[in-house]
Amino acid sequence: MNEGHLKKEVTGLTALTVVVGTVIGAGIFFKPTAVSSATGAPGLTLLAWLIGGIITIAGGLTVAEIGTIYPETGGMMIYLEKVYGRWLGFLVGWAQMIVYYPANIGALAIIFATQVGSLFLLSDQYIVPIAIVTAIFVMVINFMGTKYSGRIQTTATILKLIPIAVIIVAGLCYPGGGSVRLIPFSVSSHPVASSLGSALVATLFAYDGWINVGALAGEMKNPAKMLPRVIVGGLSIVMAVYLMINVAYLFVLDSSQLASTDTPAALVAAHLFGGIGGKLVTAGILISVFGGMNGYAISGIRIPYVLATQKLLPFSGWFSKISPKTNIPINGGLVILIISIVMILTGQFNQLTDLIIFVIWIFITLTFIAVLILRKTQPDIERPYRVPFYPIIPLIAIFGGFYIIVNTLIVQPQNAFLGLVLTLAGIPIYLFCSKRKD
Numbered sequence: 001m002n003e004g005h006l007k008k009e010v011t012g013l014t015a016l017t018v019v020v021g022t023v024i025g026a027g028i029f030f031k032p033t034a035v036s037s038a039t040g041a042p043g044l045t046l047l048a049w050l051i052g053g054i055i056t057i058a059g060g061l062t063v064a065e066i067g068t069i070y071p072e073t074g075g076m077m078i079y080l081e082k083v084y085g086r087w088l089g090f091l092v093g094w095a096q097m098i099v100y101y102p103a104n105i106g107a108l109a110i111i112f113a114t115q116v117g118s119l120f121l122l123s124d125q126y127i128v129p130i131a132i133v134t135a136i137f138v139m140v141i142n143f144m145g146t147k148y149s150g151r152i153q154t155t156a157t158i159l160k161l162i163p164i165a166v167i168i169v170a171g172l173c174y175p176g177g178g179s180v181r182l183i184p185f186s187v188s189s190h191p192v193a194s195s196l197g198s199a200l201v202a203t204l205f206a207y208d209g210w211i212n213v214g215a216l217a218g219e220m221k222n223p224a225k226m227l228p229r230v231i232v233g234g235l236s237i238v239m240a241v242y243l244m245i246n247v248a249y250l251f252v253l254d255s256s257q258l259a260s261t262d263t264p265a266a267l268v269a270a271h272l273f274g275g276i277g278g279k280l281v282t283a284g285i286l287i288s289v290f291g292g293m294n295g296y297a298i299s300g301i302r303i304p305y306v307l308a309t310q311k312l313l314p315f316s317g318w319f320s321k322i323s324p325k326t327n328i329p330i331n332g333g334l335v336i337l338i339i340s341i342v343m344i345l346t347g348q349f350n351q352l353t354d355l356i357i358f359v360i361w362i363f364i365t366l367t368f369i370a371v372l373i374l375r376k377t378q379p380d381i382e383r384p385y386r387v388p389f390y391p392i393i394p395l396i397a398i399f400g401g402f403y404i405i406v407n408t409l410i411v412q413p414q415n416a417f418l419g420l421v422l423t424l425a426g427i428p429i430y431l432f433c434s435k436r437k438d
Helices: 012-023 025-040 042-069 078-086 085-121 125-145 146-172 192-206 210-219 223-252 255-259 264-273 275-300 302-309 330-342 349-377 392-411 411-425 427-438
Strands: none
Touching: 012 146, 012 210, 012 223, 012 275, 025 042, 025 125, 025 192, 025 223, 025 255, 025 264, 042 078, 042 192, 042 210, 042 223, 042 255, 042 349, 042 392, 078 302, 078 349, 078 427, 085 125, 085 302, 085 330, 085 349, 085 411, 085 427, 125 146, 125 275, 146 223, 146 264, 146 275, 192 264, 192 349, 192 392, 210 223, 223 255, 223 264, 264 275, 275 302, 275 330, 302 330, 349 392, 349 411, 392 411, 411 427
């Protein structure tokens, strides 16, 4: 391998499927339980999914502006570096490299293995080995090149939408369903304000992953036009799918039934299609989760490469090497894979997902704020795209980000503290590498 530059091989379809395929991973199949448990009523459940989608689309519209100003490989770490300084750009890259991407890949690998075990009636002892093999397989696919991983991402995204579409159509036509199952709006045992807040955190996790497409901007053929379209278009598709499938869930099951099952999609399918229905949905979940893992891998392996090209990692020469055959920075991917395997060995899906949300949303919120800062400090900079209805939409995104941060600090202080410790552990490395570079 040798040092080099990444080629512009990412097409609009690949970028769009990275957004849709990464976001629609496991959340839509498992988070309805958490949302229904929090709200206790179908009306409030649907409102949580709607507001979560609005906040996410507002964030997408906002980030697209700064993404077209700095259309470089690296995404969020480039945005924060340009606005706040190299140290913050490094910290988000560091957090993505050692926490965000490995934890997402590890968590999804555990879900994948769990569903394989359910489908083939395997004992729990096989979950961790299957998860490790799956994570390795996904990363090897990405090492083969963007064309291969992009094709798999497109195929997985299309295939994962098929079982979702079947559930939506069959659920909306379910005898005895209808508007009666969408009421009441709330129940007295679940105060609206606090219940909606807890539900929003769950929905926003299900919407997570869209910002990762920014890491591919430097490989897009026309990022100024492509990036806003794929972010906003992809998130609009996701929100429509989430709302429709949750309406379909509620046409088949009531809120108490959704809140009491760990596998709402499989339970709904069993009601709709009988015993075979659960098996078919499990197969759909496997495809969906696999596509989500692949989406995180496509974006994640670029992050160590960008840090290394700035000489901000130990062994930067090794991290910055690109395979001459596949044009992929394999070494950074190997490190992410190793950390993912360590996290898989913990076997804790929920803790991994809780850990990443707090850390990444600190940086995402700072990215939203960066758009406001650039409007003030650099009003004349070329903006191929401007966020509409400024500053209302950026403020909606910022409010949503602050809510997630504050709520996690209150509800899950241990995970928040652990995430901060792992992130701040990068400061000594940054100081060492910066001093050596100077």
